[in-house]
Amino acid sequence: MNEDIVIEVKGLKKVFGENVIINGIDLTVRKGETVVLIGPSGCGKSTLLRCLNGLEPIQGGSVFLHGEPVEYGKRSLNKIRQKIGMVFQDYGLFPHMTVLDNVMLAPLKVQKRPKDEVKTEAMALLERVGLGDKAKSYPSQLSGGQQQRAAIVRSLVVNPDIMLLDEITAALDPEMVHEVLNVVLDLAKNGSTMIIVTHEMAFAEAVADRVILMDGGVIVEENPPQKFFHDADTERAKKFLSTFSYSK
Amino acid sequence: MRGYEVLFAGNNFLRLLGGLWVTIRISLISIGISLVLGVLLGAAMTVRNRAVRAICKIYLEVVRIMPQLVWLFIVFFGITRSTGINLSGEAAAMIVFTIWGTAEMGDLVRGAFISIPKHQYESGLALGLGKAQLYGYVIIPQTIRRLTPNIINLSTRMIKTTALVSLIGVTEVLKVGKQIIDANRYDAPDAALWVYAAIFFMYFIICFPLSVFSKKLSDKFR
Structure with a gap:
């Protein structure tokens, strides 16, 4: 193969x-x-x-x-x-969680990685797409473009193939x-x-x-x-x- | 005697509070049981099986169409007479309010569940969440947020509607008030205004904080 x-x-x-x-x-x-x-x-x-x-x-x-x-x-x-990281047309962020919690959910709960490490990586990725200051915001407080960038980060943080x-x-x-x-x-x-x-x-x-x-x-x-x-x-x-x- | 003096004469005020306690007791127990059964009913209303859904729907509609007072009469007079089971008025009231509350609660639960967009499920799955994780972290928290304000509203409606149970002889707060007014008909003819005003405030004190709380919650969760 x-x-x-x-x-x-x-x-x-x-x-x-x-x-x-x-x-x-x-x-x-x-x-x-x-x-x-x-x-x-x-x-x-x-x-x-x-x-x-x-x-x-x-x-x-x-x-x-x-x-x-x-x-x-x-x-x-x-x-x-x-x-596999997947990003959808309608973002699909979870409205009851902050941007940071959205991003950290899969690495913490699915991959069970240590919280400090995940947080550092999540913040770095959010910074990279220009959302460092939005980490503590809820999805409804973001524009569509910001939500979509957050959704990309959420898929990216698990290091998909x-x-x-x-x-x-x-x-x-x-x-x-x-x-x-x-x-x-x-x-x-x-x-x-x-x-x-x-x-x-x-x-x-x-x-x-x-x-x-x-x-x-x-x-x-x-x-x-x-x-x-x-x-x-x-x-x-x-x-x-x-x-x-x-x-x- | 002046009207307002009647309120505090003897143990009148204590009796009113006693009546209020009956109101609260009937409400709390029916709301509590309705909550549990309503979640089950709501879940049943979202299953694939058409027969199950149809039965739930019929139950919901039948309960909604009939006035609560008719239900109270059917259960208290009808069932007691026809089966020979001696139900107290309070027990009959709790049964009726639970039947009604379960129906309404079930419909709220169903509504909250189907209002969660499909992409919420798919986003969760695409992140690799297992079924339990998907429901635990994503779906149920959102459902509860949508549900809580509605449940509180329904609760205040149920509390207010318990005033009907005086008609099947339960001495809840309204009935106690009526007894006090009747007993003082000759020496304090204007007692009615004061007693009913007191009852008004009692209902207000219970329901107002609930409705403020529900409004706060729905603003917060929007």
Whole structure:
């Protein structure tokens, strides 16, 4: 087995009643790689992310994290999820805890690390994303962008092997999008392994090592960003990209 | 005798306090039992099984539709007569208020549970929390926060509604007041105003701090 492979997806299939959401996807993500998933709404990209950490039951194929199977509903899932950081569109911070307590919950209760150590690391990470002075605030006292940065820190503090970012700026004002994406760019530069679902094309081009276009539950095109955004192989990709540019 | 003198004549005031104690006793016991049963009912109302949910729903609606006074009459007069079990008025009152309180409490618990957004569960799971940890650290604390102000409001409603039990012969504070007024009808005709005012303040002193407390809590948890 290749040590470098973090996540491996083989023939993944996901069906909701009559609807086939994901229809046979193979995907390999290596250590330090940033993969960006794009595609029209309902193409299955968010569902794919959710399958990767077992939030959805799957109807075919398999997902491996470092060679270990990710299986929905299994007890082993808790262990695996500790190695996967996931950030959602609607932040998902716990409103009854301060930012610092949100960040410290998983390392303290799940990983059972010593409190002093966790606190030092949590504060350092919060400082790094510009939230050092917000540690004692409650999520409702923060702007959307600040909440999302806190949510990123919360996923980061457990030192995950891979981060899954599911349209994390879709609910934010344009100015806040920028501050959040800068944090993500910073992570990519520092070698984090990530799979990012986004509709921000400029960001996708800047952050990605590889861009994947999904449509109708399958991968349509997979290329490095330079190639994908300026000289796409498929007509589908060109058509999709054209919806982001305007001319009079 | 002047009206206000009646209040403190003999052991009248002590009797009023005694009546108030009956009010509090009925309320506290019914609220306490309703709380426990209400949590169970609320949990039952969120299960997948449709039959269980339907039964809970019917119970809730039936209890809500009928006025509490009708329930008191059914339990105190109806059941006692038809089964021959000799229930005291106070026991009947506690039964009725528990039946009612459980229904309302259950609905509050159900509402609080389903009001927790799905992403709260998913965020917790994605952090690697186990099921017990997810509920213990994330879901239940939030549920309790949403629930507490509503539970206090329901409690004050229940306390006030216990005034009805004088109609099945329980000598709670209102009934004691009426007895005092009747006994002094000739020598202090304006006693009614004073006695009822005193009772008003007694209810106020119990319920007002509760409603302030509930408002404080809901502001704090928002």
